[in-house]
Amino acid sequence: MFDFNYFTPTKVVFGKGTEKKVAELIKEFGGTKVLVHYGQGSVIRSGLLGRVTALLDEAGISYVMLGGAVPNPRLSLVYEGIELCKKENVDFILSVGGGSAADSAKGIGYGVVNEGDVWDLYDYKKKAKGCLPVGVILTIAATGSEMSSSSVITKEEGLVKRGYSSDYARPKFAIMDPELTMTLPDYQTACGCTDIMMHTMERYFTNGGNMEITDSIAEGLLRTVKKNALILHNDPQNYDARAEVMWAGSLSHNGLTGCGSDGGDWMTHKMEHELGGLYDVAHGAGLAALWGSWARYVYRDCLPRFKKFAVNVMDISGEGSDEEIALKGIEAMEEFYRLIGMPTNIKELGVDPSEEELKIMAKKCAIGVGGEHGSAKRMNEQAMLDVYRMAAGR
Amino acid sequence: MFDFNYFTPTKVVFGKGTEKKVAELIKEFGGTKVLVHYGQGSVIRSGLLGRVTALLDEAGISYVMLGGAVPNPRLSLVYEGIELCKKENVDFILSVGGGSAADSAKGIGYGVVNEGDVWDLYDYKKKAKGCLPVGVILTIAATGSEMSSSSVITKEEGLVKRGYSSDYARPKFAIMDPELTMTLPDYQTACGCTDIMMHTMERYFTNGGNMEITDSIAEGLLRTVKKNALILHNDPQNYDARAEVMWAGSLSHNGLTGCGSDGGDWMTHKMEHELGGLYDVAHGAGLAALWGSWARYVYRDCLPRFKKFAVNVMDISGEGSDEEIALKGIEAMEEFYRLIGMPTNIKELGVDPSEEELKIMAKKCAIGVGGEHGSAKRMNEQAMLDVYRMAAGR
Numbered sequence: 048m049f050d051f052n053y054f055t056p057t058k059v060v061f062g063k064g065t066e067k068k069v070a071e072l073i074k075e076f077g078g079t080k081v082l083v084h085y086g087q088g089s090v091i092r093s094g095l096l097g098r099v100t101a102l103l104d105e106a107g108i109s110y111v112m113l114g115g116a117v118p119n120p121r122l123s124l125v126y127e128g129i130e131l132c133k134k135e136n137v138d139f140i141l142s143v144g145g146g147s148a149a150d151s152a153k154g155i156g157y158g159v160v161n162e163g164d165v166w167d168l169y170d171y172k173k174k175a176k177g178c179l180p181v182g183v184i185l186t187i188a189a190t191g192s193e194m195s196s197s198s199v200i201t202k203e204e205g206l207v208k209r210g211y212s213s214d215y216a217r218p219k220f221a222i223m224d225p226e227l228t229m230t231l232p233d234y235q236t237a238c239g240c241t242d243i244m245m246h247t248m249e250r251y252f253t254n255g256g257n258m259e260i261t262d263s264i265a266e267g268l269l270r271t272v273k274k275n276a277l278i279l280h281n282d283p284q285n286y287d288a289r290a291e292v293m294w295a296g297s298l299s300h301n302g303l304t305g306c307g308s309d310g311g312d313w314m315t316h317k318m319e320h321e322l323g324g325l326y327d328v329a330h331g332a333g334l335a336a337l338w339g340s341w342a343r344y345v346y347r348d349c350l351p352r353f354k355k356f357a358v359n360v361m362d363i364s365g366e367g368s369d370e371e372i373a374l375k376g377i378e379a380m381e382e383f384y385r386l387i388g389m390p391t392n393i394k395e396l397g398v399d400p401s402e403e404e405l406k407i408m409a410k411k412c413a414i415g416v417g418g419e420h421g422s423a424k425r426m427n428e429q430a431m432l433d434v435y436r437m438a439a440g441r
Numbered sequence: 442m443f444d445f446n447y448f449t450p451t452k453v454v455f456g457k458g459t460e461k462k463v464a465e466l467i468k469e470f471g472g473t474k475v476l477v478h479y480g481q482g483s484v485i486r487s488g489l490l491g492r493v494t495a496l497l498d499e500a501g502i503s504y505v506m507l508g509g510a511v512p513n514p515r516l517s518l519v520y521e522g523i524e525l526c527k528k529e530n531v532d533f534i535l536s537v538g539g540g541s542a543a544d545s546a547k548g549i550g551y552g553v554v555n556e557g558d559v560w561d562l563y564d565y566k567k568k569a570k571g572c573l574p575v576g577v578i579l580t581i582a583a584t585g586s587e588m589s590s591s592s593v594i595t596k597e598e599g600l601v602k603r604g605y606s607s608d609y610a611r612p613k614f615a616i617m618d619p620e621l622t623m624t625l626p627d628y629q630t631a632c633g634c635t636d637i638m639m640h641t642m643e644r645y646f647t648n649g650g651n652m653e654i655t656d657s658i659a660e661g662l663l664r665t666v667k668k669n670a671l672i673l674h675n676d677p678q679n680y681d682a683r684a685e686v687m688w689a690g691s692l693s694h695n696g697l698t699g700c701g702s703d704g705g706d707w708m709t710h711k712m713e714h715e716l717g718g719l720y721d722v723a724h725g726a727g728l729a730a731l732w733g734s735w736a737r738y739v740y741r742d743c744l745p746r747f748k749k750f751a752v753n754v755m756d757i758s759g760e761g762s763d764e765e766i767a768l769k770g771i772e773a774m775e776e777f778y779r780l781i782g783m784p785t786n787i788k789e790l791g792v793d794p795s796e797e798e799l800k801i802m803a804k805k806c807a808i809g810v811g812g813e814h815g816s817a818k819r820m821n822e823q824a825m826l827d828v829y830r831m832a833a834g835r
Contacts, residue, residue: 048680048681048684049456050455050456050457050459051453051455051456052452052453052454052455053452053453053455054451054452054453055449055450056449056450056452057448058446058447058448058450059445059446059447059448060446061444061445061446061447061700061701062443062444062445063444065444258681258684258685258688259665259668259669259685260661260662260665260685260688260689260692262661263658263660263661263662263664263665264657264658264661264662266657266661267654267656267657267658267660267661268654268657268658270657271653271654271657274653275653286442287442287652290442290652290701291652291653291654294652294654294655294700294701295654298654303697306455306688307455307684307688
């Protein structure tokens with residue numbers, strides 16, 4: 048067991064119609080001039096954005112708007128948001144949308160408060176000294192950005208996707224209304240469930256430090272999302288299943304499922320960042336496409352955890368050697384991906400990288416992690432290439 | 442499933458030697474003049490208090506001291522603390538000890554900020570408008586006060602024990618070093634484990650609203666504490682077991698194990714408050730002495746939850762009727778109490794209330810909850826008296 052810090056200051060307001068509290072919450076956290084940041088058309092089409100701005104008008108809260116956050120949110124939009132906030136003296140950012148809008152909002156918040164190029168944070172060149180306060184109205188359960196310290200941004204030049212984490216960026220509040228997620232297409236729901244589970248799995252598969260209570264929470268969360276992802280695949284309007292998945296999304300990435308460990312493995316995420324940066328695939332789908340290959344590559348080096356996962360999460364019975372049970376757990380996870388329509392290799396993502404492109408991704412990934420990374424198994428550039436090759440069917 | 446708010450802003454710093462960070466944390470949260478509040482002799486004898494004040498001296502943080510917090514902390518000491526804080530212009534309260542010191546610190550914090558008699562808060566006559574910032578160095582895993590919104594104070598006149606909760610009183614930071622709990626007597630450790638489990642059980646046994654993910658966290662927490670309480674009964678120096686129980690103590694009462702429910706039952710706590718107020722018994726022991734009688738009185742009205750508890754927490758096999766399984770779960774819980782040296786009735790607490798005293802407790806309890814209370818089963822004064830009688834062996 049390792050020492051840990053745990054800090055989740057976000058005020059969560061969860062349930063039907065909770066977006067009505069947005070003005071009250073912005074005022075509670077001192078916002079007087081707001082940047083309303085959102086993504087593409089869905090929050091406009093659903094009427095949510097209109098309801099939100101009407102509430103701000105009613106409460107006499109001044110605001111400016113910035114749309115356009117896309118999956119794998121772009122640095123150029125972050126720069127645009129920073130300029131707008133500075134020009135308009137914005138003191139609070141409200142993200143209306145999914146993880147892309149929230150991550151982008153955090154990037155903007157960093158850029159307003161910290162001098163110099165905000166990309167330097169994501170490029171590990173300097174550390175943040177603060178961030179504008181951010182509040183979130185969540186419309187997609189996936190990234191956990193609504194409670195997390197992390198923000199992932201893609202720089203267009205070279206298609207470099209990087210994450211930066213600091214407690215400064217943890218949202219002040221998160222408005223979570225499961226009904227807002229009911230109109231999501233099945234594929235996006237499945238991507239979200241995959242990402243949610245992966246945030247806990249990245250923390251779970253380690254060789255450094257565990258706590259039983261953390262494991263029991265992690266396993267319970269994984270079982271819950273797995274069950275409800277299957278329900279939503281057939282019954283997307285199921286409120287309770289939407290709510291289970293939505294709350295799991297926050298708990299899975301706010302730190303709770305990693306207390307007492309060495310921080311986790313995170314290689315699947317790191318490798319997906321290169322895939323998502325280069326091919327702009329949905330993050331969750333990219334994770335699913337890589338995970339099985341990563342798991343087969345590393346499981347012998349982290350056998351007790353893979354066995355525990357197989358038994359306690361995937362309900363594999365106790366017969367067979369540890370290695371056999373671990374493998375059955377990996378297979379069962381891949382079968383689950385297939386059941387919810389997720390890919391289990393890179394080709395099923397609809398892309399077919401050349402050997403040269405696999406090498407570029409491995410090289411960029413290795414640079415991104417500073418040479419090597421991973422806790423289930425330490426991986427260098429060659430190991431990353433091996434996993435990319437496996438996932439690409441080579 | 443019910444809507445919910447979740448707000449746990451406390452910065453947790455968990456692990457060996459974390460008390461060394463106390464000065465840095467007080468400064469981070471703006472403390473310049475500190476009330477160091479503690480209990481009886483143990484923090485002096487262990488040397489902890491001396492180490493803490495040395496760290497404050499070293500960091501140039503000015504402070505005044507107030508000891509004397511006792512289990513079932515007293516209103517008179519809260520008044521004394523309020524006077525001292527006002528006189529010395531204290532702007533931060535540091536609690537060094539267990540839940541009694543922390544609860545008392547919150548009471549003092551309320552009294553400094555809110556006008557009028559602080560008891561009016563605990564007596565449901567008014568609501569708090571704020572609280573001085575409180576930080577905690579925890580030495581006993583039990584009440585969860587280090588992350589919770591609640592504070593329980595006993596008024597000497599009439600021996601009235603009441604709780605008041607508001608987010609204002611959630612501690613700014615909690616320093617949690619499991620090593621500080623290693624010298625606790627076995628009885629106190631067992632009382633702590635009982636209290637920790639009860640904070641989740643009170644939330645678990647409801648007839649109003651559930652979330653699967655909340656249940657899975659609750660059940661995992663209960664299994665973890667049960668297992669580690671038994672380990673500590675035989676091996677009190679086991680660091681990992683101390684850590685599991687300590688972290689469970691915070692998670693069990695910070696709100697996490699009640700998300701999506703109607704708030705829970707809480708009748709065992711309410712009834713114990715009268716017992717603890719009148720006879721000054723250890724809170725955890727009082728809970729254990731009452732729980733079995735309460736459970737037998739209510740379980741038929743909350744059968745699905747009692748069955749789930751029996752199967753998922755107490756490992757009762759699935760044979761028999763729901764009622765039989767539920768009863769086996771209750772019996773197994775009582776057997777667990779016996780194994781860790783906890784009482785399962787009032788006599789085993791070392792007190793023997795008269796019929797008149799039982800009636801007084803039931804009457805005070807009913808007044809305290811505003812007539813009736815409970816979610817597993819709604820209980821009025823007569824029902825409370827029935828349970829007190831069962832627990833007293835009448």
